[in-house]
Amino acid sequence: MRAYRLESRETPPVLRDLPVPSPARGEALVRIAACGLNFADLLMIEGKYQDIPPLPFTLGLELAGTIEALGPQTEARGLMPGTRVAVYAGQGGLAEWGTFPVDRCVPIPAAMTFAEAAAFQIAYGTSHVALDHRARLQPGERLLVLGAAGGVGLTAVEIGHRMGATVIAVARGPEKLAVARAAGADHLIDSDSLAPGGLRDAVKALGGADVVYDPVGGEQFTEALRATNPDGRILAMGFASGTVPPIPANHLLVKNISVIGVYWGGYLKFRPEVLTRSMATLFDWYADGGLKPHVSAILPLDRVAEGLELLRTRKATGKVVISPAE
Numbered sequence: 001m002r003a004y005r006l007e008s009r010e011t012p013p014v015l016r017d018l019p020v021p022s023p024a025r026g027e028a029l030v031r032i033a034a035c036g037l038n039f040a041d042l043l044m045i046e047g048k049y050q051d052i053p054p055l056p057f058t059l060g061l062e063l064a065g066t067i068e069a070l071g072p073q074t075e076a077r078g079l080m081p082g083t084r085v086a087v088y089a090g091q092g093g094l095a096e097w098g099t100f101p102v103d104r105c106v107p108i109p110a111a112m113t114f115a116e117a118a119a120f121q122i123a124y125g126t127s128h129v130a131l132d133h134r135a136r137l138q139p140g141e142r143l144l145v146l147g148a149a150g151g152v153g154l155t156a157v158e159i160g161h162r163m164g165a166t167v168i169a170v171a172r173g174p175e176k177l178a179v180a181r182a183a184g185a186d187h188l189i190d191s192d193s194l195a196p197g198g199l200r201d202a203v204k205a206l207g208g209a210d211v212v213y214d215p216v217g218g219e220q221f222t223e224a225l226r227a228t229n230p231d232g233r234i235l236a237m238g239f240a241s242g243t244v245p246p247i248p249a250n251h252l253l254v255k256n257i258s259v260i261g262v263y264w265g266g267y268l269k270f271r272p273e274v275l276t277r278s279m280a281t282l283f284d285w286y287a288d289g290g291l292k293p294h295v296s297a298i299l300p301l302d303r304v305a306e307g308l309e310l311l312r313t314r315k316a317t318g319k320v321v322i323s324p325a326e
């Protein structure tokens with residue numbers, strides 16, 4: 001089978017031929033139909049991610065496919081050959097087959113395509129845990145979403161809208177803003193058209209932000225902080241700009257503002273029930289037609305580098321998915 005492997009820090013990942021693995025006890029063999037790409041893949045390749053498996057390993061954090069076999073004496077928990085599942089594995093998704101712990105295999109709703117399922121867990125899970133569990137977003141609050149047409153940003157727009165917030169979306173250019181509008185944004189700010197300080201002024205002109213969702217960092221974080229209302233919460237989601245912003249604690253004190261760190265994958269280790277509960281809610285929302293995963297490109301396994309380049313050059317909207325079966 002083919003697998004997209006990171007073998008050393010000095011060389012780019014390569015597509016290798018490997019034997020199809022056999023599931024050990026507690027594992028399922030999954031025929032992979034789709035794998036969602038994430039900004040974290042870029043960070044892993046650059047050696048900058050917080051959770052990098054030992055080299056060499058197969059890239060691909062999240063995937064969807066069909067269970068083909070279970071390991072010996074494996075407690076099946078309702079899973080069987082033929083079950084369609086989504087898997088957050090942290091590695092191994094960019095391949096034709098993979099073996100994964102059964103407790104990471106989540107059956108997917110019947111109406112969900114494999115591409116949607118592979119695009120679902122990290123993007124929706126992260127935004128739901130951030131807005132609901134961490135920030136306690138309330139109906140009627142003003143939610144400012146930075147990077148609002150990206151993988152996690154777009155789901156924050158959609159979930160914020162669903163939770164009854166007024167959503168202010170910030171993204172680069174009219175095409176990305178149109179995608180954010182379709183996901184439920186009430187107000188649009190084109191970051192390309194702003195002078196320094198312009199983001200702060202534009203958000204203030206709309207009434208300021210009660211909650212900020214920030215996967216970008218850098219200058220946008222600093223300007224968003226200045227446009228945050230008293231009692232506001234700022235969700236530090238990531239640093240796609242490449243700059244971790246300094247946080248002036250005196251501003252937090254004077255305006256009663258909280259900066260809240262969020263790492264979705266971290267909950268897997270210390271409170272997995274938070275994620276299980278969140279995913280059940282999200283699958284319900286999907287089933288009632290309330291969530292529409294936005295996949296802007298589906299590419300075959302031999303074009304992963306092209307998919308990653310779409311993320312690196314900020315050309316993707318929503319998610320980019322690799323389909324190893326093609």
Ligand SMILES: NC(=O)c1ccc[n+]([C@@H]2O[C@H](COP(=O)([O-])OP(=O)(O)OC[C@H]3O[C@@H](n4cnc5c(N)ncnc54)[C@H](OP(=O)(O)O)[C@@H]3O)[C@@H](O)[C@H]2O)c1
Binds near residue numbers: 039151215240241264
């Ligand atoms: N905390 C968590 O649990 C968690 C989970 C998933 C992701 N994240 C983090 O969230 C961030 C976004 O991840 P993603 O998978 O959604 O990525 P993505 O799809 O590539 O979206 C990133 C967005 O950031 C904006 N951006 C601003 N400056 C950028 C730059 N210099 N390079 C690239 N993008 C830039 C882009 O929007 P514009 O072009 O419109 O500005 C882009 O749409 C990453 O830092 C990732 O590590 C965190």
